[in-house]
Amino acid sequence: MRKSRSAGSAPQLTGNCKRDPESKRRRKEAEIHHALRREPSDVAALRRMAISEGGLLTDEIRCQVWPKLLNVNTDDLPPKPGAELRENNKDYEQVLMDVRRSLRRFPPGMPDEQRAGLQEELIDIILQVLQRNPQLHYYQGYHDIVVTFLLVVGKSLATALVEKLSTHHLRDFMDPTMDNTKHILNYLMPIIDQVNPEVHDFMQRAEVGTIFALSWLITWFGHVLSDFRHVLRLYDFFLACHPLMPIYFAAVIVLYREEEVLESECDMASVHHLLSQIPQDLPYETLISRAGDLFVQFPPSELAREAAQQHAERTAASTFKDFELASAQQRPDSVLRRRFKDLLPTDNHTKTVLTKPRSTRLVKLAVMGLTVALGAAALAVVKTALDWAPKFGLQIFP
16 A cells, blocks of 8 residues: 655655656755744754755745855845934945945846946945944945845845844955954965865965955855856855855866966966956855865864964854754754765765875765765755854844
8 A cells, every 4th residue: 555645755856867857956945935834844854955055046936045054034035224324324425335236236127226226225224224233344345245135035034034134144344343253264375285285385385365255155155156046056055054165166267277277377366366256157056066075174263273263253154053052943963873874985076176185084084975875965064053152141043
């Protein structure tokens, strides 16, 4: 007798359907909607879906899932701002200039009138978030992040999502100084060193530093990628992960360009020019997988000493425990233990990232490739972040 699927289980497809891209897409959509219908929503499953191949697939789905990932109550959105929002606002002139220069961030072919209206909404979102959170300081590049949310979810919901993001993931960039931003950039070279010491040493000899990656980091690559689809794919990934994931993604871009780097002149100007011109045809799914791999293999806790960690209690990364505990409905610890135990047999196909033979643990971790088990590694990203984030009393999201 054929067993019926229980009402509480996620939809499953078998056989050749798994190999058919359209069937795979429909299956993923069904799993996302199933996780959304759960009461409460299965945020851990939504994180896995956002990280796995293809991300959240459509803007309609993003409108539903992004608030879940950021623990935003869509029934309690910020009020519409009044005309006084722009009056005597210390940031207004700078925001206005930046937004006026943001024409390329809007879809090509958009009517001028429609774009002008969206730019006015963009200004309002930024000023309202800053007004409601006086501890935050505007920085150039912030508008590149805000416009992404505006184009996907609209003004009202974008305001709520950006406010939550600004008080967590982006908080370090919105300090009065760049100290915490520089601290995050300091993780870039230790990650590269772990994976490819030759590239690391070449960059050190060239004295290129990390400033080439600044615009990548503080705009979540929104300022440097011309294809909006790629920006959205990265936002799905970053929203589901630890706040330091963008710096891991920056590292895999540098590592992907290993040959170009090593063939360039070993001086600061040449290497900086090369790396600051980000290619537009990157293999994004592969790089996302590798970034997740590196996070699992070399979590921030293992890199902190090399990155000369300072003021950890003030950084967004250090408060991720509070954020994740408030936004997720279940912890994946037991699932992780079970999934990673199954992954231990070596598969040569998973060894997409070469690492230094620093310890037996790293050798074991090398086989845990996202290319074959992205769901498990997605959970590991959350779990590793929880393990790393120090405990402290402040509850960011009541």
